[in-house]
Amino acid sequence: MSLPLTEQQRKKIEENRQKALARRAEKLLAEQHQSTGSGSTIATNSSQSKQGLPPSLPREPPKPASHGVLLKQQNLSSSSTGDPRPPNPHHFHLGTPQQAKGSGKMQDVPTACLSHGPPTQMTATTVSPPLAQSPPEVHTQQLLCYQLGQAHPQASHETKSTLFANTTHEPLAKARGFQKTPASSFGQPHGDPGLDAKAAGPSTSGQNISDSLCGSGSVTPGAEGRLPRAPGASLHKAASTQTGTCIRNGERFQVKIGYNAQLIAVFKSLPSRNYDPATKTWNFNMSDYSTLMKEVQCLPSVTLQPLEGTEDSRESPSAGGVVQACLPPAPSLTFVKGRCTLVSRARFEADIGYSEHLIALFKQMDSRIYDIKTRKWNFLLEEHNKLIALVRQLPQVQLDPLPKTLTLAFASQLEKTSACVPPAIPEADLSGVDPKLVSSLLPFQRAGVNFAIAKRGRLLLADDMGLGKTIQAICIAAFYQKEWPLLVVVPSSVRFTWEQAFLRWLPSLSPDCINVVVTGKDRLTAGLVNIVSFDLLSKLEKQLKTPFKVVIIDESHFLKNVKTARCRAAMPILKVAKRVILLSGTPAMSRPAELYTQIIGVRPTFFPQFHAFGLRYCDAKRQPWGWDYSGSSNLGELKLLLEEAVMLRRLKSDVLAQLPAKQRKMVVVAPGRISTKARAALDAAAKEMTTHEKTKWQQKEALLLFFNRTAEAKIPCVIEYVLDLLESGREKFLVFAHHKVVLDALTKELERKHVQYIRIDGSTSSADREDLCQQFQLFENHAVAVLSITAANMGLTFSSADLVVFAELFWNPGVLLQAEDRVHRIGQSSSVSIHYLVAKGTADDYLWPMIQEKIKVLGEAGLSETNFSEVTEATDYFHKDPKQQKIYDFLQKSFEEDGSDMELLEAAESFDSGSYSQDLGGTLDESTLTGSPQKKRRFEFFDNFDSFTSPL
Numbered sequence: 001m002s003l004p005l006t007e008q009q010r011k012k013i014e015e016n017r018q019k020a021l022a023r024r025a026e027k028l029l030a031e032q033h034q035s036t037g038s039g040s041t042i043a044t045n046s047s048q049s050k051q052g053l054p055p056s057l058p059r060e061p062p063k064p065a066s067h068g069v070l071l072k073q074q075n076l077s078s079s080s081t082g083d084p085r086p087p088n089p090h091h092f093h094l095g096t097p098q099q100a101k102g103s104g105k106m107q108d109v110p111t112a113c114l115s116h117g118p119p120t121q122m123t124a125t126t127v128s129p130p131l132a133q134s135p136p137e138v139h140t141q142q143l144l145c146y147q148l149g150q151a152h153p154q155a156s157h158e159t160k161s162t163l164f165a166n167t168t169h170e171p172l173a174k175a176r177g178f179q180k181t182p183a184s185s186f187g188q189p190h191g192d193p194g195l196d197a198k199a200a201g202p203s204t205s206g207q208n209i210s211d212s213l214c215g216s217g218s219v220t221p222g223a224e225g226r227l228p229r230a231p232g233a234s235l236h237k238a239a240s241t242q243t244g245t246c247i248r249n250g251e252r253f254q255v256k257i258g259y260n261a262q263l264i265a266v267f268k269s270l271p272s273r274n275y276d277p278a279t280k281t282w283n284f285n286m287s288d289y290s291t292l293m294k295e296v297q298c299l300p301s302v303t304l305q306p307l308e309g310t311e312d313s314r315e316s317p318s319a320g321g322v323v324q325a326c327l328p329p330a331p332s333l334t335f336v337k338g339r340c341t342l343v344s345r346a347r348f349e350a351d352i353g354y355s356e357h358l359i360a361l362f363k364q365m366d367s368r369i370y371d372i373k374t375r376k377w378n379f380l381l382e383e384h385n386k387l388i389a390l391v392r393q394l395p396q397v398q399l400d401p402l403p404k405t406l407t408l409a410f411a412s413q414l415e416k417t418s419a420c421v422p423p424a425i426p427e428a429d430l431s432g433v434d435p436k437l438v439s440s441l442l443p444f445q446r447a448g449v450n451f452a453i454a455k456r457g458r459l460l461l462a463d464d465m466g467l468g469k470t471i472q473a474i475c476i477a478a479f480y481q482k483e484w485p486l487l488v489v490v491p492s493s494v495r496f497t498w499e500q501a502f503l504r505w506l507p508s509l510s511p512d513c514i515n516v517v518v519t520g521k522d523r524l525t526a527g528l529v530n531i532v533s534f535d536l537l538s539k540l541e542k543q544l545k546t547p548f549k550v551v552i553i554d555e556s557h558f559l560k561n562v563k564t565a566r567c568r569a570a571m572p573i574l575k576v577a578k579r580v581i582l583l584s585g586t587p588a589m590s591r592p593a594e595l596y597t598q599i600i601g602v603r604p605t606f607f608p609q610f611h612a613f614g615l616r617y618c619d620a621k622r623q624p625w626g627w628d629y630s631g632s633s634n635l636g637e638l639k640l641l642l643e644e645a646v647m648l649r650r651l652k653s654d655v656l657a658q659l660p661a662k663q664r665k666m667v668v669v670a671p672g673r674i675s676t677k678a679r680a681a682l683d684a685a686a687k688e689m690t691t692h693e694k695t696k697w698q699q700k701e702a703l704l705l706f707f708n709r710t711a712e713a714k715i716p717c718v719i720e721y722v723l724d725l726l727e728s729g730r731e732k733f734l735v736f737a738h739h740k741v742v743l744d745a746l747t748k749e750l751e752r753k754h755v756q757y758i759r760i761d762g763s764t765s766s767a768d769r770e771d772l773c774q775q776f777q778l779f780e781n782h783a784v785a786v787l788s789i790t791a792a793n794m795g796l797t798f799s800s801a802d803l804v805v806f807a808e809l810f811w812n813p814g815v816l817l818q819a820e821d822r823v824h825r826i827g828q829s830s831s832v833s834i835h836y837l838v839a840k841g842t843a844d845d846y847l848w849p850m851i852q853e854k855i856k857v858l859g860e861a862g863l864s865e866t867n868f869s870e871v872t873e874a875t876d877y878f879h880k881d882p883k884q885q886k887i888y889d890f891l892q893k894s895f896e897e898d899g900s901d902m903e904l905l906e907a908a909e910s911f912d913s914g915s916y917s918q919d920l921g922g923t924l925d926e927s928t929l930t931g932s933p934q935k936k937r938r939f940e941f942f943d944n945f946d947s948f949t950s951p952l
């Protein structure tokens with residue numbers, strides 16, 4: 001690879017080349033003068049003009065005849081020698097009315113220079129350069145032509161004007177069209193007396209020749225004298241140079257100028273040169289800028305307007321100043337564009353390309369920091385407004401300020417930035433709230449309540465699942481109890497759990513005050529606390545005459561899609577409510593766009609248009625079909641905004657020390673879902689159990705039937721709950737059930753929904769159990785493990801999950817605890833959540849208190865670390881009417897009398913489930929209650945007797 005030329009060598013070469021060109025030009029000129037008269041030239045030009053040669057640009061300057069002749073001939077010569085470039089460059093201005101008009105102006109150019117001067121002056125005699133840049137390689141003959149064709153002042157002006165009028169370089173065809181643009185389009189006053197006076201200067205032969213050359217009987221009246229010239233400007237220099245502009249584009253700059261061979265030679269000598277065939281312009285790295293400007297100073301035929309704002313633009317009258325003075329002011333163009341983004345609570349960053357002036361301005365900021373990694377400058381928020389105001393004075397820089405939403409959210413930081421992150425939140429006065437509730441709050445929950453009250457009761461509480469969002473929400477709502485009635489919108493599967501939570505945490509609240517909306521016929525405002533599902537809300541919202549002032553939305557990400565009926569129903573309610581408490585452990589499951597409705601639910605004034613939000617945070621992209629908002633951008637800033645003004649989120653890992661190892665929760669599943677037939681069957685089974693005439697054995701059969709009917713009745717609620725969990729973004733969890741019919745229904749539904757799951761029940765071989773367990777542990781896409789309580793309660797590790805759902809209860813709490821420990825074991829770093837689904841009006845009514853009781857005993861004996869009754873809602877969840885008490889007593893006696901579960905399970909063995917109806921919620925088949933032959937088909941009933949009695 002050859003070494004690049006030194007600057008001196010390049011200069012020398014260029015000088016020699018210029019000298020040679022000048023000599024040849026002089027020679028040609030002399031020959032022309034000798035051989036051709038001006039009259040013939042005129043004729044030639046006129047005729048060519050009429051023959052459709054490219055017309056000239058507007059306000060084309062006059063050309064001395066001799067040079068016009070010369071150029072014309074050179075052009076023809078170029079064309080005939082196969083010049084690949086369009087033959088127009090020197091034809092633009094030939095024979096056009098405007099040339100004729102402007103002809104008088106050339107008198108300013110010294111005659112001597114025009115015809116016989118040194119190269120510099122010779123160039124002044126010629127034509128406007130082409131607008132399109134020529135390809136890099138140029139023939140020598142062409143070089144001469146172009147050399148001669150440079151630097152007419154008006155030509156320069158045309159070039160300049162065209163460039164500004166068209167930010168992308170216009171090709172010839174456009175330039176032709178452009179010539180029709182009236183001179184006034186550049187903002188030049190018509191008939192400027194000063195200009196006219198200048199134009200009326202001493203006449204020269206050049207003028208005459210030019211007049212006749214341009215032939216103009218078709219002069220546009222009033223166009224004369226429009227050539228803009230600053231009084232006192234050196235017309236000599238202006239007349240002899242070709243002017244171009246440098247345009248900054250990030251780290252590079254582009255040169256817009258007509259063709260000039262010398263300049264191209266300079267361009268080619270710059271290491272960072274790049275020729276863009278699309279725009280037909282050259283561009284360079286900023287590192288070559290000063291070299292180029294220096295080189296251009298040495299080219300008498302070229303003037304380059306320096307980049308706006310650079311030193312040369314102010315200090316170099318010889319280079320740009322003169323021509324600039326002659327030209328109309330350039331329209332303000334934005335060459336460097338960027339925006340401010342927030343990088344912390346205290347600082348913002350200027351995300352923008354390079355600009356010397358901007359950097360000079362940045363350096364004036366007291367709080368400036370240059371981040372070497374990101375190569376960006378950042379500043380304290382209190383300097384934001386000052387910086388923006390200063391940047392606005394730089395015409396070639398556009399730095400967008402932080403969006404209004406951010407300046408509102410961080411208003412105090414913009415005024416006076418505080419390094420304190422975040423500011424201390426005052427302790428709320430909770431003296432008006434039930435002491436039981438207040439005293440139960442864990443420290444981080446108390447902090448959550450303080451945060452909410454500091455935000456005037458409008459927030460998105462996005463704590464990780466199981467951290468007790470319910471207790472916090474109830475406490476926040478209770479703080480504003482004077483503004484009740486309260487509306488609580490929840491997934492339908494947890495309506496009754498919420499009712500229980502209110503009863504548990506606000507004992508002062510009468511149960512009658514709680515209205516759980518169950519059907520579309522119910523009233524939405526019947527209670528002081530009104531609990532409604534999302535779906536029913538959309539049916540009942542029209543009932544609302546007076547808006548709710550306090551609203552809780554559980555699982556608020558259910559509102560993520562603005563087009564859904566639930567969202568359309570909820571959003572207007574949130575807009576008018578005074579307090580809005582949104583709860584979600586997973587506010588956005590896949591993309592920031594999902595957060596939008598929740599953000600404006602809390603702060604309706606934030607990002608009034610989704611599009612603005614989408615552009616900033618969703619990497620919005622225009623597609624043929626519309627805008628795509630599925631991406632993400634500026635997430636750091638979005639997080640800061642949310643944390644400042646909208647959301648509070650703590651992860652389990654943040655507060656692990658405050659959490660029990662297991663968080664148990666009783667979920668009261670919708671009893672409304674149990675069909676009338678199923679209820680009748682359950683009642684019949686319950687009755688059967690307590691009929692004294694029955695033998696003990698028959699009673700136990702009735703008991704098993706009761707459990708079975710319970711299982712069937714719960715199926716729809718269980719499925720609904722599991723699907724809600726999936727919709728809420730729970731990624732991995734276990735569902736334990738006992739009856740085959742429940743396990744089957746669950747897996748069938750998961751298949752229907754294309755949810756990946758594993759299933760382990762009594763029919764799963766030992767080898768398969770291990771495999772399936774490993775699959776669940778290792779593969780992310782296995783979302784649910786459907787497990788039989790008795791087949792999978794031991795010997796397996798599912799520590800990749802931290803949530804266990806018991807779809808059914810089992811009378812032996814020891815089995816339940818073992819099942820819980822499938823996730824709560826070595827390898828589990830999180831606190832685990834256990835949800836027990838309990839259905840009112842079923843065997844659960846008896847099983848649940850019985851389990852609580854038993855665990856309490858185990859706890860007292862040091863055999864269980866937790867006491868169910870202390871950690872779950874509805875500690876008194878138990879129907880105490882005498883009939884139910886009888887059933888409870890019977891159950892307890894059955895289990896305790898027997899001393900172990902074995903006898904009961906034997907009873908199950910003896911139960912003939914062959915005739916058992918698989919029709920969910922169907923009527924009880926009385927035949928199942930009688931004459932049951934022993935030891936038949938036990939697996940139909942209890943999924944997995946073997947593993948329970950003989951654990952692996």
Ligand SMILES: Nc1ncnc2c1ncn2[C@@H]1O[C@H](COP(=O)(O)OP(=O)(O)OP(=O)(O)O)[C@@H](O)[C@H]1O
Pocket residue numbers: 440441442445463464465466467468469470471584585663664665666833870871872873
């Ligand atoms: N301070 C507390 N004292 C006693 N029990 C608590 C406390 N906080 C939470 N719990 C219990 O922890 C369990 C989980 O609480 P909760 O259901 O409110 O969590 P969550 O954050 O809403 O979880 P998810 O997002 O899964 O719904 C419940 O049984 C609840 O009663």
